[in-house]
Amino acid sequence: MPPVLVVEGLRLYYGMGKDVVKAVDGVSLELDRGEVLAVVGESGSGKSSLGYAIMRLLPENAVLYDGRILLHDGGAEFDIVSMDEEALRRDVRWKRISMVFQASMNAIDPVSTIGDFIYRIVREHRPDLDKRRGLAAAAEAIKSVGLPVSVLDMYPFELSGGMKQRVMIALALILRPLVVILDEPTSALDVITQANVISLLKSLRGDVSMILITHDLALASEIADRIAVMYAGKIVEIGPSDAVLTSPRHPYTGALLESTPTLRQDRALSSIPGRVPSLIRPPPGCRFHPRCGHAMDICRREEPPMVDVGPGHRAACWLLRT
């Protein structure tokens, strides 16, 4: 079976006055049916932009958007970058691929009940459903995320943060998509609520393919089958979670692991010196070179290619050339 999603050479640049922000700069990845792929990286590395680019939800100041995104559903193939906007809206977005936006739980309409809020959104995509059937679909989705149906009659202020996040996940699942992109689904929640949402995501594993965007490697290690590490608009390492976490091959992945408390309880934590570079003028060669303790001359001049470092495991670093 082909992967449900294939992304090749995806780029999304934003205009900022005379400057161009290269937020997603040549990203390639694949997602199998029922698989969870975590995309990890520091703030500003382009993770949310990658999610928006895959959904083709582009801000007004997008100045470049190209590459290929193929979504496979049975025998049907949808080419998200180049397909007609109307067909994208009708056949793909939300129906086959949906997204839980970063901090979106604060965007629930405060003056509607949860049921009306969900029904309004369902109606946009399934005008064939009357209110009774729309609310029945909403009830089913609400139950699937472990909430009581009575939530449909409640207003957002009556719900805790964790319940609101579950409502947003229910909304993303309501049209039974093949792929859901979850952008930092737990980051605004307290620890106990986080644990609840994590167990919800675990229970959904296998039914739906997920791209889990997070700066939290511990969360990625708990849920994901594979991990993609993003740095300054690019994927620098991708592979099975175990391999990436236990034998990281890119120095940036190693540094991220060293700075993650829950994964390194046995050792002193270290922080990564410096910060994510400006995506307006990213460093030449390897974008990590100003912060890398192993940087060589070639790193400052030439971009390292992605190379195979193990089964399904790839990384882009000049130290890995054979």
Ligand SMILES: Nc1ncnc2c1ncn2[C@@H]1O[C@H](COP(=O)(O)OP(=O)(O)OP(=O)(O)O)[C@@H](O)[C@H]1O
């Ligand atoms: N519409 C926009 N116009 C210009 N620059 C943008 C726009 N949206 C994001 N950026 C910039 O693009 C870069 C990548 O941003 P993005 O939000 O994708 O990163 P992120 O990895 O999701 O970060 P975080 O972990 O903080 O959510 C950042 O430098 C950000 O400031």
Ligand code: SF4
């Ligand atoms: S290519 Fe060079 S600078 Fe980049 S991570 Fe590898 S060693 Fe460090």
Ligand SMILES: [Mg+2]
């Ligand atoms: Mg983000």
